[in-house]
Structure formats: C-alpha cells, structure tokens
Amino acid sequence: MILVIYLMIGQHVCPNSQKPLALRIFMGESEYKLKISWINALFLTLTPIVGIAGAALLWKEYGAPGVFEGVIFISMYLACGLSITAGYHRLFSHRAYEAHWLTVLFYSVFAAGAFQNSVIEWCSDHRNHHKMVDTDDDPYNAKRGFWYSHMIWIMIVEDRHANDFSNVKDLQDNKIIAWQHRNIFKIGVVSGWLLPMAIGYLVGGIPYAISGFIWGGVLRTVAVHHGTFCVNSIAHIFGTQPYDDTNTSRDSWWVAFITFGEGYHNFHHIFQADYRNGIKWYQFDPTKWLIKMFSLVGLATKLKKTPQHSIDIAILDMKIIKNTRKLDELSIDSAPYVERMKTTRDNLRSAMYNLHKVTNEKKEGSKSNTEEISAKIIQLKKNIAAGQEEISTIFKDISNAKPNSA
Numbered sequence: 001m002i003l004v005i006y007l008m009i010g011q012h013v014c015p016n017s018q019k020p021l022a023l024r025i026f027m028g029e030s031e032y033k034l035k036i037s038w039i040n041a042l043f044l045t046l047t048p049i050v051g052i053a054g055a056a057l058l059w060k061e062y063g064a065p066g067v068f069e070g071v072i073f074i075s076m077y078l079a080c081g082l083s084i085t086a087g088y089h090r091l092f093s094h095r096a097y098e099a100h101w102l103t104v105l106f107y108s109v110f111a112a113g114a115f116q117n118s119v120i121e122w123c124s125d126h127r128n129h130h131k132m133v134d135t136d137d138d139p140y141n142a143k144r145g146f147w148y149s150h151m152i153w154i155m156i157v158e159d160r161h162a163n164d165f166s167n168v169k170d171l172q173d174n175k176i177i178a179w180q181h182r183n184i185f186k187i188g189v190v191s192g193w194l195l196p197m198a199i200g201y202l203v204g205g206i207p208y209a210i211s212g213f214i215w216g217g218v219l220r221t222v223a224v225h226h227g228t229f230c231v232n233s234i235a236h237i238f239g240t241q242p243y244d245d246t247n248t249s250r251d252s253w254w255v256a257f258i259t260f261g262e263g264y265h266n267f268h269h270i271f272q273a274d275y276r277n278g279i280k281w282y283q284f285d286p287t288k289w290l291i292k293m294f295s296l297v298g299l300a301t302k303l304k305k306t307p308q309h310s311i312d313i314a315i316l317d318m319k320i321i322k323n324t325r326k327l328d329e330l331s332i333d334s335a336p337y338v339e340r341m342k343t344t345r346d347n348l349r350s351a352m353y354n355l356h357k358v359t360n361e362k363k364e365g366s367k368s369n370t371e372e373i374s375a376k377i378i379q380l381k382k383n384i385a386a387g388q389e390e391i392s393t394i395f396k397d398i399s400n401a402k403p404n405s406a
Contacts, residue, residue, distance in 0.1 A: 054214035072216035083111035096275035113192025142236035150233035193217040235265035261285030309352030348387035
C-alpha cells in the first residue's frame with residue numbers, strides 16, 4: 001500500500017523526474033518542498049478498499065443489496081454531497097447567498113460527514129484556487145496533471161500551499177463554523193458513519209447497522225469524494241469554454257450530473273459569485289434548486305445572479321476571440337474584421353447594460369414616467385436586435401472569407 005502511494009505521487013507530482021519522488025524526498029533532492037500526508041493518503045486509498053470488501057462480504061452473508069442499502073446510500077449522498085456544493089462551495093467560499101443559522105448548521109454537520117476537511121480549510125484552499133488558478137500557487141493546479149488535481153494534491157503537503165487562513169477571516173468569526181473546525185473529525189464520524197449505522201440498527205438490528213455503515217458511510221464517502229474531485233480534474237480538462245478561455249475550466253454536462261450541477265465550471269470561474277452554475281432551464285443543477293427552495297422558506301436570502309447582459313457579452317467575447325483566431329489561421333488580415341466586431345460589440349454591450357438599467361428603473365420608479373421608460377426599452381431592444389444582426393453578418397463574412405494566396 002505504501003509503495004503504491006509513493007509511486008502514484010512520484011509519477012504525477014514530479015513527472016519529469018527520473019527518480020521516484022519517494023527516493024528524492026528521502027535524499028532531499030525534490031524541487032518541491034513537500035511531504036506525504038499519510039493520514040490523507042491512507043484514508044483515500046483504504047476507504048474504497050474497505051467499502052468494496054465490506055459490500056462483498058455483506059452480499060456473501062446476507063444476499064444482494066436491497067431497498068435499504070439504496071435508500072441509505074442515496075439519502076446520505078444527497079445530505080453530504082449537497083452540503084459540500086451548496087454549503088462549502090457556493091455559500092461559504094463564494095458568498096453567493098446568505099443563509100439562516102439552521103442552514104449553516106445543517107451544512108456544517110453533513111459536510112463534515114463528507115470527510116473533506118472543515119469549512120475553513122476547504123474554503124481557504126478553494127479561494128486560493130480561484131485567485132491563482134492554473135499556477136503553481138493553485139492548490140489543485142490542473143496543469144500538473146489529471147491525478148494531481150483529482151486527488152494527489154490532498155495526499156501531499158507543500159510548503160507553498162501552507163494555510164494561514166488569512167483569506168477566510170470572515171468565516172472564522174462564525175461560531176458554528178469555528179465549532180465545526182475545532183471538532184471536524186468527531187462531527188464527521190457521527191454524521192457520516194455512525195448516523196447511517198444507527199439508522200440501520202433501528203431498521204433491522206446488527207446486519208442492517210453494518211450495511212448502513214458500509215453503504216451509507218464508507219461507500220458513500222468514496223462516491224462524494226470522487227464527485228468533488230471530478231470538478232477539480234475532469235472539469236478542467238474535458239468540456240467546452242463558452243464564456244472564457246483564459247484558464248482551464250470547462251463546462252461539462254455529465255460532470256454536472258454526478259456533482260449536483262458543479263460541472264458547469266467555465267461559467268462558474270468567470271461568474272463565481274452567482275448562486276447558479278447551470279443557468280439554463282434544462283441544465284442539471286440540483287444545488288441551485290436546493291438553494292432556491294431554501295429561499296422560499298426563509299432558510300436562504302439575497303441570492304446573487306449575474307445580470308444576463310454580462311453573460312451575453314462574455315459569450316460574444318468568446319465568439320469574437322474564436323473568429324479572430326480563425327482569421328489568423330487562414331492568414332487573413334484580421335484588422336478590418338476586428339474593428340467591425342469591436343465596434344458592434346461595444347454598441348451591444350452599451351445597449352444591453354442600458355436596457356438592464358432602464359428595466360430596473362421601470363420596476364422601481366413611479367408611474368409618472370412609465371411611457372418614457374417604455375419608449376426607451378423599445379428603442380434599446382431595437383438597437384440590440386440590430387447589433388445582433390450585424391455581429392451575425394460579420395461572423396458569416398468571416399466563415400466565407402478566403403485565405404490569402406502566398
């Protein structure tokens with residue numbers, strides 16, 4: 001087991017090294033000042049082994065998993081997984097909304113059962129990730145390889161990633177979060193493992209208690225772990241970049257499906273304060289639905305949404321970038337097209353912003369100027385339609401452009 005951990009870490013943390021990382025650490029030759037976190041490394045490697053072995057033994061002794069196993073697994077998966085996405089991520093890391101203290105307590109208790117460290121630790125790493133994305137100061141830098149960003153970063157300790165928690169002082173002032181940080185392992189064991197075990201015992205005695213521990217506890221822990229890990233790894237490798245390509249983040253619908261909507265990661269990286277990740281009605285984002293549901297009963301307030309015109313301009317900017325690259329690839333003088341695109345884009349942005357502003361004025365203003373505001377809205381919509389038609393014409397001209405002959 002120890003040898004496997006060494007080889008995994010050595011191959012992916014220092015891929016250009018001819019010596020295994022283990023040997024380089026012992027010899028003091030590693031260019032990275034790091035050491036293996038044996039608690040994390042053993043936890044991440046042993047939990048799937050224990051879970052699979054336990055499930056196999058239960059199957060042999062009591063038969064195939066049934067309704068109880070399915071219900072306890074899904075229930076705990078939802079409670080712990082959504083506490084990570086809606087709690088640790090969108091609430092605590094990005095302040096995308098505000099929450100009632102009962103909501104904070106729920107997230108703190110069940111996210112502890114996900115065994116992904118405390119709110120303070122998790123959010124400090126995540127804020128650093130957004131601030132330093134794709135650099136050596138990014139705790140889970142995707143450019144260091146799939147396995148590094150997926151889980152190896154958790155299995156090592158690097159001096160440059162040491163946390164002083166200076167970026168989460170707002171969280172340290174919260175009494176519930178501070179309590180969770182002090183007692184993270186105890187809370188995690190109770191909510192993540194003992195709770196499904198106790199439920200199983202109440203349902204059917206010792207056999208169900210063991211089944212609850214294995215399915216609702218250990219295997220569920222592994223599932224939530226790798227769901228979260230997929231956002232850090234797969235969602236930075238596979239998918240589309242409709243909003244921004246200055247970092248490795250991607251939108252991936254199938255990652256969203258296994259991570260409660262977190263797979264729309266390209267959107268998230270550019271609009272990280274938005275309580276939504278999937279902004280379209282058909283995009284799978286149960287975290288967004290949970291937050292919205294909480295808001296209807298007073299458990300969440302002040303949900304932040306990115307103005308639609310900002311999203312539309314980000315999409316347009318990416319289309320302009322891609323079309324400009326196409327011109328360069330065809331060795332076509334891009335200057336005339338770029339000037340047309342820039343002018344049209346700026347006009348569109350101005351019209352969209354003004355429409356957003358005037359629409360809000362109509363909602364908040366008095367009835368005396370309703371006709372004037374309505375006339376402005378009609379004119380701005382016409383300007384936007386004209387701009388969209390113009391930019392479509394430019395894109396069409398680019399697609400029909402012929403490469404310059406040598």
